[in-house]
Amino acid sequence: MRAHRIAALLILLSSLATAAEPPQRVVSVNLCSDQLLLMLADPEQVASVSYLSRDTDSSFVADQANSYPVNRARAEEIIRLRPDLVLVTPHDNPRLRTTLEQLGYPLHSLSLGHSFNDIVEDIRQLATRLSQRERGESLIQQMQQRLRSKAEEPTHPPTAIFLQPRGYTSGSDTLQDEALRLAGWRNLATQHGVKGYSPVPLEKVLYWQPETIFTSTYSGSGDSLAERQLRHPALQRLLANNPMVEIPYKHWICPGPMLADAVELLQKARVRERDR
C-alpha cells in the first residue's frame, strides 16, 4: 500500500518536473496537430510530424514539414523517436493512444472543436504546453485581427450552403458553418436544422434556393457518381447565372488559424455576389 503511494508520488513529481521543462522532442501524429505544432514551436522542439503535413493539397505547412522526419502514426516508429511529448487528436486511433499512455509517454490532445473559440482554446493550451505562450497569443491576435477587419456585417446576409460530392452539406457545429457566419453569409442548412455534416436530398437544396453554393471537392482527378451529382442539370438550372464556388478542401480538414483564410475567401465571394 505504502509502496503504491510512493510510486504514485514519484510519478506525480516526475510529471511535474517534465511539465515545467519545455518539451524538446515533440512528435505529432495527425495533420491537425502538425500544423499547430509547426506554427507554435521552435524548430528544434519538433522531432517528427505526420506524412500528411507534406501534402500541399491538405497542409498549410508543407514547406516547413519538409525539414522534419515524417511518421505514419505507428507506435513503433513513435517510440523509436524517443518523444518527450506526443500530440494527438480525437480522430487518432484510440489504441495508439492507450499504448503510448501505458508506455508512459506524455500525450497532449487537441479538442478540434469547430467554433472560433474552440480554435483559440486549442492554440492557447498547446502554446502553454510547448512553453510558447507569447507566440500563441500573437497567433490568436493575428487571427482575430484578420477576422475583425472583415467585420462590416451586412444587414441582409445573402444565403448560401456548402454542397459536397454525394450531396453532403454542413449544418450547425461545422467549420464551414462557422466560416460562413464569420464571412457574413446565412447558412441555409443550419437554418433548416441540419446538424453537423450530413447528406441532404437534392430536392431540399432546390427548395432552399441558396443564392450561392460553395463546394470543396477533394482532389479533382477521376470521375464518380458522387462528383457527377454536383453537375446535376437541376442544380445547373438553379445556379444558372451563378456557378458554384470552389473553396480548396484543405481549409476544412483542420480547425486552426486557416479558418481566417477560408473566411477571407468566403468574404470575397460575398462581395462579388453583392456587386453582381
Place this chain on the structure above:
Amino acid sequence: MIAAVRQHRLMLSLGGAIVITALLSLTIGSQPLPLMQALQESFGDKPGVYSLILTELRIPRTLVALLAGASLGLCGAVMQSLLRNPLASPGLVGSASGAALGAVITLYFGVAGLFAYALPLGGMAGALLATLTVYLLAGRDGGTLTLILAGVAVNAFALALVSLLLNLAPSPYAVQEIALWMLGSLANVSRNELWILLPGTLLGWLLVWQQGRPLDLLTLGEETASSMGADLPNLRRRLFFAVALAVGSAISVTGAIGFIGLVVPHLLRPLVGYQPSRLLIPSAMGGALLLMLADMGVRLLPVEGEIKVGVVTSLIGAPFFLWLILHHRRRGV
C-alpha cells in the same frame, strides 16, 4: 379466343396500374410537391422550384425506373424462355453484374468522360461477355444446376472486380459507391441518365420484337422447334444481343438491381397460359411496375440518406426465390 381476351385484360390492368403508379411516384419525395402548381409552372413562362423538381428530378427518375424495370422484366422472360430454365434471369446468368463491371470500368477510369455513350456501351459489353461466359460454361443443354453454378461463379467474379476497381479508381469517392453498383439505386438520376439509357433500351426491345413465336416453338424442345422452322442459332444470337443492349443500358445507369427479372415472369406466367410469346410484354410491364413501386418504397422509408432500391427488390425477391426452389423440389420428387 378466351386466352386472347384474358391477355387483353391483363395488359390493360397492368397498363392502368403503371399509369397510376407513375403519377403517384411523382408526388413522393423528400419534400411535398403540389403537382398542379408544378405543372402550371412547367408550362408557364417563369419556371420555379416546383417545376424544376418535377421536370429535372421526379419525371426523369420515374421514367428511368419504368424503362429499367421493363427491361429487367422483359429480359427475365426472354432468358427463361430461351434457356428453357425457370431460374434464368439477368441477375442469375451474369448479365447484370457483367453490366455493372463494364459500367464501372468506363465511368471511373475516364472513358465515360470522353463521350456520354461510353457508359452504356461499357455496360452492354460487360453484360454480353458475362452472359456468353455463363452460357458457354453451362453448355447449351446444361441443366439448371450447371447454369446456376456458372452464374454464381461469374457473378462473384464480376462483383469482386467491381470492388477491386472501385478501390483502385483515382476518385476518392469511388470506394463508397460499391454498394450502389451491387444493389442499384435510382437516387439523383437526371435527364442525362435518361438519354443515356434510352437508345440501347429501345434497340434491345426492338430485337425481341416478334421473337415470341420461335420462343413458343422452343417449348417443344430444340429439335422439334428446328424442324418446325425456327432458326435457333439466329434466335439465340439475337436475344443475347437484345438482353445485353437493354440490361447493359439499364444497369449502367442504375447499378445491378436484383430479382426483378426472376420474379416478374414467374408471377405472370400462370396468367398467360404458360406461353412465352404472351409473357414478354406483360413481363416488361410487370417489371416496370415492380421497380417503380420499389423505388417509391425507398423514398417513403424514413431513413437519413436513402437506402438502395436493390435492397427492396431483394427483400421481395429473395424469399420468392427460396419459395421457387422449394416448389421445384417438391414437384421434382
